[in-house]
Amino acid sequence: MRYERNEWPSYKSEMPLGQIPVLKVDGVKLPQSMAIARFLAKRFGLWGKDDLQQANVDTVVDTIVNLMNKFSPIYAEQDESKKKAEMAKFFPNELPKHVRNLDTLVKLYSDGGLFFVGNHLTCCDLEVYNILEYLLQIDENVLYSYSWLHKNREEVEKQPKIASYLKNRPARRSTTC
Amino acid sequence: MPNYKLYYFDGRGRGEFSRLIFAAADQQFEDVRYPQTEWPSHKQEMPLGQMPVLEVDGIKIPQSFTIARFLAKQFNLAGKDNLEQAKADATVDTIADLMAKLSPLMYDKDEVRKQQGIKKFQEEELPKHLQNLEKLAKLYGNGAFFVGGSLTWADLVFYEISNSLLKLDPNVLKDYQQLLKTRQEVEKHPKVSAYLKSRPESQF
Numbered sequence A: 001m002r003y004e005r006n007e008w009p010s011y012k013s014e015m016p017l018g019q020i021p022v023l024k025v026d027g028v029k030l031p032q033s034m035a036i037a038r039f040l041a042k043r044f045g046l047w048g049k050d051d052l053q054q055a056n057v058d059t060v061v062d063t064i065v066n067l068m069n070k071f072s073p074i075y076a077e078q079d080e081s082k083k084k085a086e087m088a089k090f091f092p093n094e095l096p097k098h099v100r101n102l103d104t105l106v107k108l109y110s111d112g113g114l115f116f117v118g119n120h121l122t123c124c125d126l127e128v129y130n131i132l133e134y135l136l137q138i139d140e141n142v143l144y145s146y147s148w149l150h151k152n153r154e155e156v157e158k159q160p161k162i163a164s165y166l167k168n169r170p171a172r173r174s175t176t177c
Numbered sequence B: 001m002p003n004y005k006l007y008y009f010d011g012r013g014r015g016e017f018s019r020l021i022f023a024a025a026d027q028q029f030e031d032v033r034y035p036q037t038e039w040p041s042h043k044q045e046m047p048l049g050q051m052p053v054l055e056v057d058g059i060k061i062p063q064s065f066t067i068a069r070f071l072a073k074q075f076n077l078a079g080k081d082n083l084e085q086a087k088a089d090a091t092v093d094t095i096a097d098l099m100a101k102l103s104p105l106m107y108d109k110d111e112v113r114k115q116q117g118i119k120k121f122q123e124e125e126l127p128k129h130l131q132n133l134e135k136l137a138k139l140y141g142n143g144a145f146f147v148g149g150s151l152t153w154a155d156l157v158f159y160e161i162s163n164s165l166l167k168l169d170p171n172v173l174k175d176y177q178q179l180l181k182t183r184q185e186v187e188k189h190p191k192v193s194a195y196l197k198s199r200p201e202s203q204f
Helices: A033-043 A053-073 A081-092 A095-109 A123-136 A147-158 A160-168 B014-025 B064-074 B083-107 B111-140 B153-167 B177-190 B190-198
Strands: A023-024 A028-031 B003-009 B030-036 B053-056 B059-062
Touching: A023 A033, A028 A033, A028 B083, A033 A053, A033 B083, A053 A095, A053 A123, A053 B059, A053 B064, A081 A095, A095 A147, A095 B014, A123 A147, A123 B177, A123 B190, B003 B014, B003 B064, B014 B064, B014 B190, B053 B064, B059 B064, B064 B083, B064 B153, B064 B190, B083 B111, B083 B153, B111 B153, B111 B177, B177 B190
Parallel strands: B003 B030
Antiparallel strands: A023 A028, B003 B053, B053 B059
């Protein structure tokens, strides 16, 4: 279900926290994007094969959440000149340490393969893919010295079902991420 | 039986979620507490140069909520099935949203600006977070706990955060009956109440 911005206010009160995304499953409404993603990843075998792998996936996800907590408010800023000033600070001063942290986790968990955890696609590869898409659109050199992160992106894009989804999904018009 | 070691500062903060989970599950662990002066010499031993870190049979796991969720699963405190676990996750994420607004204010070194920031947070930001948590507790809980009919890590995480909120304002939860109820239930839990009586006092 995709709501247009002008439609959203009339649906807001139907959502547990007055926010979206919400997943409705077996009649239950679940808010919070990462809780939803984890629930679906578990159901579809994309969370990691054992407790420790799952913890590693969660660690990568939490590290992305740290990045998003800093980036999202800036991305959503309506005042264009304020947004430009904040972006100009974020990219050189804040973003590098988050990318470095992701690279550290790659070295710890990827086991020599091209996925973040356990040599198979998990939801954290998808979440890194998603957030990097926003960042690369603003600065295509974000992954400049991180060749593994490039290769991981290519690997995600090669997955047949994902390739087909990326080709066919509606063009994004949002101002939030 | 796995060997658990928790590394954190000598205080509650983000390490306490896991300590409460160990307590509720009556599980042994090595509670490593680094004083601030000692921390710099251990920083590079930690995967992301931060704490808390959980070491399980020699493997180090960073990120406080990942650690807490992992331990909750080990000790059957995560929710009894996939959907209950998702409800607990959604509750903890909602608490994390609150912390994302409050934590930066608590670390402000400018005392005057810090007090102004906290006051603004309490008046303009905090109510909607508490309303959201009250709503989730009513939606997912049975009247006592946040999720289903028994204690989960969501109750313990909320208990710890609400302690910090109550220190700032003892009346902060007066309009939130369900949230007060979950605090009472946590305090009634025999293992948790024993731990709360005996845990060291700390500034944070």
